[in-house]
Every structure is written in structure tokens, then in C-alpha cells.
Amino acid sequence: MQSLRVSLRKEVDASYDIVVDSGLLGRTAGELARGRFGKRLVLVCDETTRALFGETLLADLRAADVQADLLSVPAGEQSKCLAVFERLCGDLRDLRISRKDCLVAVGGGMVGDLTGFVAGCYMRGLPFVQVPTTLLSQVDSSVGGKVAVNLPGAKNYIGLFHQPKKVLVDVDTLASLPPRELDSGLAEVLKYAVIADAEFFSYLEDKRDALRSLEREAVIRTVATCCAIKASIVERDEREAGPRMVLNYGHTLGHAVEDAMHYALTHGECVAYGMRAAARLANAMNLFPAADYHRHEQLLDRYGLAVAPLDLDPDELLRIASGDKKNSGGRITFILPTSLGQTTRRDDVPQDLVRSVLADTLRRA
Template sequence: MPAPARTVRVSLTRTVDDSYDILIRPGLLAEIAADLAEARFGQAYALICDSTTEELFGRRLLADLTSRGLPAQLFGVPAGEASKSIETFAGLLASLKTARFTRKDCVIALGGGMVGDLSGFVAGCYMRGLPFVQIPTTLLAQVDSSVGGKVAVNVKDGKNYCGLFHQPRRVYIDPTTLSSLPRDQLLSGLAEVLKHALIADRSFYDFLLENAPAVLGLAPEAVSHLVATSCAIKAKVVEADEREAGLRMILNYGHTIGHAIEDAMAYALPHGQCVAYGMRVVARAARDLDLLPEPDYQAHETLLDAYGLATEPLRLDPDRIMTLALGDKKAGRDRLVFVVPRAIGRVEIRDDLDHAAVTRALGHILA
């Protein structure tokens, strides 16, 4: 018998509190510098924007930070998903190093989900992790990507393949930033909002249906309520399952087919709008399989119609969409995993949904 190995145990059990606040108020953007001066998340601030948000909000925020005596430097990347890359990530790391940022400093992500995911990943990796705050400026980022701490960049053939869980220290949402957002981007974010109601909250469904004109007209009170409710729904799911071991998967409602449509359309249609088609397809298959009662199915259709989402028939081949869906990373081995609606506000995760029924349901959204 060999002598027992000498064992040195490295004891690292720890309790972590990554809790943070999401602040939502029209006009908040002008108050962020003052709040940061008080919160002191960092000594200096690396403000990351894309070319659009730099122009719209970034320079102004930089001036606010500087005038409050907070050392800050702006780092711009080109707008567009192509910037959520390893190359841009490496470029930002080098720029932060040249500018002598340290672990005592803080990253600010100012922009849509692309800037949030990229900047959060930079913050999580630079010198093994800096604090960061999010200032989401698209609806999709305000209700979805800025909540939950998933940050990533894309690698060739792999969207979000290289990433971390790195929670922000605070999220600042100013709904008035949405007034410059192109209509199709607004609709894309609204699809994720509708998704939150459809998976988890019947009374939010009622609010969205009653207030569709106010929401589409960006009435500040309606939009603030919608953003806060959406964030609360996502936050509750994330609190229960931060690392996506189970429940968090319900946030993928509409995404199994949505991602395949996004792919089939070569990303010409914004993400949320593809998800809206995906939700219509799964709801119809669920109805046809007697999993979703007819009145709930009709209510589901009514809400998407009220927002003009996924109303135009697409010119795509259903078999190709199913093949693409089977290639999706969220799709088990050969059975597709679907988030299946059982009523408005209630879903379940299933891997036994009949693929033929889903293919038939696709006929409903195709030309």
C-alpha cells in the first residue's frame, strides 16, 4: 500500500451577495453621474458605447462624470452585432490597459444588448474582474439582456459561446432613451416583454392588451410600468435559477423556433420579432395537441396582433426551420426542448412535443 497522498485542502466555501438594484425613471440619465459619485463603484470609469449611443448619450454622460470629478474615459466600438466579437473584446482589454485601468475601477455599459454583453464580458475578464454598471438604451436591453448577469461575445459559428455570469452593480434605465429607437428595434424588445407576460403573469397580459396604444406611443408612465414589471419577472426567474439549471429555461419561450427563423432569415429580422413567430408556432402546436385551451390560444394570438408582431407570413421552408432548430445549442440530443404554454401566464418545459405537430404549426406563419 503506498502511503496516503499528502493533501492540502483549499477551503473556499463562501457566501456571495451579488444583489443589485435596477433603477427606472424617465430622465434618469441626467442623474447617473451624481449617483455614481455617491455609490463609488470605482475610482475611475471606463464608459463603453457603440457609435450610435456614443453620439446620442455617451459624450454627454462623459461630460457629466468629469464635471462631478469622476475620472472617466470613453471607449467606442462600431454599432452592430459584429462588434460582439473576440477581436473587439481583445481590443478593449488592450485599450483599458493602455489607459491604466485597474481593479479599483468600474466599467459602464451604455447601449443595447450588444454593448451590455460585450462590456460585461470585458468587465468580468479584465484583471480577473472589475465591477460594472449597465445603462441599457434599447427596449430589449432594458427588459432582458441587462438583467441576469449573462455576458458574452460571439465566436465563429457560435453566438454567445464565450461568456461568463458577471452581475452588474447597478442598472440605470431611462425609458426616454427609447424615443430615438427605430421602430423595428422597439418591436423586437416588445416581443420579449410580451413573452414575460405569456410565461408568467396573467395580470401583466391584461395590462399589455389594454395599454397597447399607449405603449406603442411610448407614453412614459406605461413604458416605465412595462419595463419595471418585465424586469421583475425576469429577476424572479433569475433569482430562482441564476445559472440556468432549470427554471431559467422558461425565458427561452419562443426561442427554439425563433432562433431557427433568425438563422433562416440570415439575421435580417430582429431577434425579438423572430421570437414572436416562434411563440405563435409553439402556442398553435400546443393548442393542436390539447395542451393549451382554445380561449388561451386565442388570447395569445390577440396580444401579438395588438402589437403587430409576427403578422406578416414568412417565405421559408418548414423543414429547413426544423433542421436549423435541431442544430440549436438549447436543443438536447435529438429531441427539441420546448417551453410549452399551458395557459396565459403558465408554461412548462417539455422534450416530448410532437415534432410533426410543430412542423404543421409552422404552416400558420409561413406564406
């Protein structure tokens, strides 16, 4: 027998900058040109962000003598699938895009996830830049390198870790959002306060009106704080081996609600139901002190999140949640709060308790 070893021990610096500002989109062409991320740039938008931002950015890039093209996909979560992924890869082939080129995701979470997955797979990897235009994507999905598409009944099951080269966040793009989409992003904002920053939680208790009216200083501080929290977690656990799982607070049951509702609710709306249920589980298990639990409930109420009853079967949600890719040993893994700013990971939550809490939460959040 012969045995050989392939030695590939090496470190790759995948660090990148996140820039958060007002009016940044007008400077994005210059940022992309100076960054030299690729010989050619391909903007990827959905139909909505193409009209709002993509065409203007394309014109700015060409005016700056940057070789650039633009591709778009239908708006909505249904585009985050293998069929659209394949189509985009074919479009890149037709444009003769090579590894020396770069993709630029201009849009919300669906666009960023889909573009990042294409970038990670096409020709075994292209660089890409995130230009998130929704609150949810600005505070969460654009940072950390988790990119994926969905399978039927299985959210984000086909994916990889592929970090962007830069994240350019213009908070002014949030003015284009309908109130419901803004609220969806605010659910993720509240998540960061619960899992990592009690002082930020207090700030959010006082700043609902400022955030909903898109007061510049409050929005920039909020987006930057969320990005800083996520960056610090990703730096410790890029591949979700342990500490990064805290970011799934509210997502285990939230994804189940999202699936059961066939994406009729936004991602953030579903996560809010998941957070409310997780906090109730933690309180019922004597993990989450009553005072903190009531502040958690009141903050969701104040932001109008997870307040409407849902006509869903708790057993169906349990069935969906049992297939979550972060589970182990056949048991559902929950991130549960132990105080504002602190959590624990538990896989020993009694199913009867989960079923009871879900029934109460769905009946009257």
C-alpha cells in the same frame, strides 16, 4: 496516494438595484459617482449611443470630478463577436484599467452583452454597470447577468454569468428608437406576460397605443414589471439550472430564425415568430386552451409582431434549433404555454409537428 481538499464554500452577495425612471440619464453621473463602483469608469457605447448619450454622460462624469473614458464599437449585432471583444480588452490594457475600475455599458442588448463579457473576463473580472437605452435591453438583457458574444452560426455560445453592480433605466431614451426597434422590445414584453403574469397580459391588451406613444406612466410600469418578473426568476435560478429556462420562451425557434435570416430581422422580431410557433405547438398538443391561444394570437397581431411571411426552410430551422445550447439528450427543448402566465418545459415534441407548425407560421403568421 495523497488526497487534499480545497474548501471554497462561501457565499458572495451579488445583489444589485434596478432603478427605473424618467429623466434618470441626467442624474446618472451622480449615481455613478455616489456608487463608488470603481476608481475609474470606462463607458462602452456603440457609435449610435455614443453620439446620443455617451459623450454627454462622459462630460457629466468629468464635471463631477470622476475619472472617466469612453470606448465605442460599430453598431449592430456583428460587433458582438470575439474580434471586437479582443479589441476592447486591448483598449482597456492601453488605458491601464485595473480591477479597481468599472465598465459602464451605455446602449442596447449588444452593448450590454459585450461589455458584460469583457468585464467578466478582463483581468478575471471587473465590476460593471448597465445603462440600457433600448426597450429590449431595459426589460430583458440588462438584468440577470448573462453576458456573451456570438460564434458564426451560434448565438451567445461564448459567455458567462457576471452580474452588474447596478442597472439604471431611463425610459426617456426610448424616444430615440425607430418604431421597429421599439416593437422589437415589445416582443420581449409580451413574453413576460405569457410566461408569468396573466394580469399583465390583460394590461398589455389595453395599452398598445400608450406604449407605442411612450406614455410615461405606462412605459415605467411595463419596464418595472418586466424587470421584477425577471429578477424573481433569476433569484431562484441564477445559473439557468431549471426555472430560469422559462425565459427562453420563443427563443429556441426565434434564435433559429435569427440565424437563418443572418440578423436581417431584429432579435425581438425573431422571438415573436418563436412565440407564435410555440403557442401553436402547445395548442396542437392540447396543452394550451383554445381561449388563451386565441388571445395570444390576437395580441401578437395587435402589436404587429410575426405577421409577415418568411421565406425560410422549416428543416433548416430545425437543424439550427437542434444545436441550441439548452437542449439535452439530442432533443430540442421547448418552453410551451399551458395557460396565460404558466408554462411547461418539454423535450418530447414530435419533429413532424414542429415542421408542420413552422411551415404554417412561416407561410402566414
